Amino acid sequence: MNARQAALNAICEVDEGVNLKDALGKIFEKDELQEDERSLANELAFGTLRHREDIDSIICEDYDGDFASLDIILKNVLRIAVYQYLFLDRIPIYAIVNEAVNFGRTIKERGLINAILRGIIRNKRVQALRIPRAWVFRNIVAAYPVEGEKIIESFKIRPTPYIRVNLLKNSVEEAQQKLAEIGLDYKQANWFSEFKAVSRLGSVINSQVMKDGYISIHDEAQGLVCHLMAPQSGDKVVDLCAAPGSKTTYMAEMMKNQGMILAIEISEVRMKMVVENANRLGINIIKPVLADGRNFSIEGIDKILIDAPCSNSGVIAKRPEVKDRVNSKVIKRLAKLQYDLISNAATFLKVDGSLVYSTCSILPEENEDVIELFIKNNPNFMVEPASSFTPIGDTYLKVLPGIYYTDGVFAARLKKVK
Numbered sequence: 001m002n003a004r005q006a007a008l009n010a011i012c013e014v015d016e017g018v019n020l021k022d023a024l025g026k027i028f029e030k031d032e033l034q035e036d037e038r039s040l041a042n043e044l045a046f047g048t049l050r051h052r053e054d055i056d057s058i059i060c061e062d063y064d065g066d067f068a069s070l071d072i073i074l075k076n077v078l079r080i081a082v083y084q085y086l087f088l089d090r091i092p093i094y095a096i097v098n099e100a101v102n103f104g105r106t107i108k109e110r111g112l113i114n115a116i117l118r119g120i121i122r123n124k125r126v127q128a129l130r131i132p133r134a135w136v137f138r139n140i141v142a143a144y145p146v147e148g149e150k151i152i153e154s155f156k157i158r159p160t161p162y163i164r165v166n167l168l169k170n171s172v173e174e175a176q177q178k179l180a181e182i183g184l185d186y187k188q189a190n191w192f193s194e195f196k197a198v199s200r201l202g203s204v205i206n207s208q209v210m211k212d213g214y215i216s217i218h219d220e221a222q223g224l225v226c227h228l229m230a231p232q233s234g235d236k237v238v239d240l241c242a243a244p245g246s247k248t249t250y251m252a253e254m255m256k257n258q259g260m261i262l263a264i265e266i267s268e269v270r271m272k273m274v275v276e277n278a279n280r281l282g283i284n285i286i287k288p289v290l291a292d293g294r295n296f297s298i299e300g301i302d303k304i305l306i307d308a309p310c311s312n313s314g315v316i317a318k319r320p321e322v323k324d325r326v327n328s329k330v331i332k333r334l335a336k337l338q339y340d341l342i343s344n345a346a347t348f349l350k351v352d353g354s355l356v357y358s359t360c361s362i363l364p365e366e367n368e369d370v371i372e373l374f375i376k377n378n379p380n381f382m383v384e385p386a387s388s389f390t391p392i393g394d395t396y397l398k399v400l401p402g403i404y405y406t407d408g409v410f411a412a413r414l415k416k417v418k
Contacts, residue, residue: 001027004040008103010024010027011023011045011048011079020046027041044080051086051087052079055079056079059116059120061125078116080100090153091149097114101117134326140152140363150402153402155320157317161200162198163186163196163198163216164195166214166282175214182208184207185198190406191224191392212280213280216249220406221399222409224390224399226305228356228393228397228411229354235260237261238301238305239304239307240293240296240305240307241264241307244270244273245273253283261285262289263286263288264291265288266291293341293344302350302353305355305356308334308342308366310338310361311334313366314359314361315408317401335365339373343377343378350416354384359411361410362398382414395412397410
């Protein structure tokens with residue numbers, strides 16, 4: 001038995017006069033459902049009954065026959081499916097329809113369920129009840145027809161905080177001992193041993209371990225961008241939008257504090273964060289430069305990171321105000337800024353050097369579209385597959401929210417071939 005079957009059985013018992021809580025309790029006693037299945041069954045059963053009147057009205061609007069005369073099981077199968085469609089946007093539409101159709105006991109019933117639900121899904125009025133109002137949510141669903149609803153649902157979950165061990169000052173094992181001493185619980189992160197997932201940041205921020213530079217706060221997906229850069233000891237690197245310095249300092253740690261990183265930042269206030277982070281971590285190869293990345297110039301640079309200003313559509317769980325601030329005009333303005341940054345960087349990267357363009361956006365207008373336009377206008381550049389440098393990714397590095405419990409991230413690595 002799965003969650004939908006449990007919810008269906010319970011609701012049918014309610015129609016026979018049984019209390020819903022009691023009906024679910026008996027089902028859970030008899031059948032061993034996993035915790036997540038029990039949770040979904042509860043949500044489906046209580047939610048469907050809570051909105052039953054509105055759901056019945058929607059079904060009747062798209063069903064030509066007499067809904068009241070339908071078999072009790074058939075009615076409740078339809079009700080549960082419509083509830084999922086209206087209120088559980090993490091469940092893909094095809095899965096809602098397929099699961100409901102599977103409850104049909106005959107070919108005729110399965111055909112009827114399929115026809116009614118597809119009619120409801122095509123109903124513009126019902127669609128308006130379901131589609132997220134925010135512009136950014138509509139565009140996420142448009143960009144990711146399969147994963148979009150799950151992405152939006154993930155924004156409601158408290159983000160997982162990550163810390164990064166500073167390998168210049170201590171080993172992973174030594175840092176873990178320090179974390180144990182301050183009583184901080186942690187788990188191994190997704191890809192790199194120096195990253196740890198923690199339950200809370202409050203005790204980290206004020207800890208001596210943090211103040212002494214043994215660790216930093218850094219989302220692991222953002223760390224992937226640095227691995228795509230693959231900086232080596234002795235490299236000459238430019239970080240064109242450096243603040244607050246998480247990626248800048250991680251690259252310096254990867255370079256074993258050997259070489260040079262020019263940290264470019266237009267804001268003096270934000271530049272102070274870069275300098276403070278570098279000093280705390282014991283890094284001396286980062287050179288701060290106050291400048292606008294769109295017109296900064298230098299020669300002989302091996303690698304450039306352009307962590308461009310963006311809509312933050314991949315980190316709405318951390319920045320919920322984004323959903324009310326982002327619209328087509330904002331995206332158009334950002335895309336121009338992003339293109340201008342990467343175009344300027346191209347002028348001072350040496351031949352055979354590489355640049356990485358990254359954002360914490362998941363909208364194609366700020367990511368793939370920017371890269372494709374740049375490549376079209378700069379045939380002396382080629383894309384280097386992310387899969388050659390990072391444990392996930394193919395042509396591009398892309399991490400969608402809700403999959404690894406990290407920030408949403410996009411990055412592309414480009415090589416200057418002539």
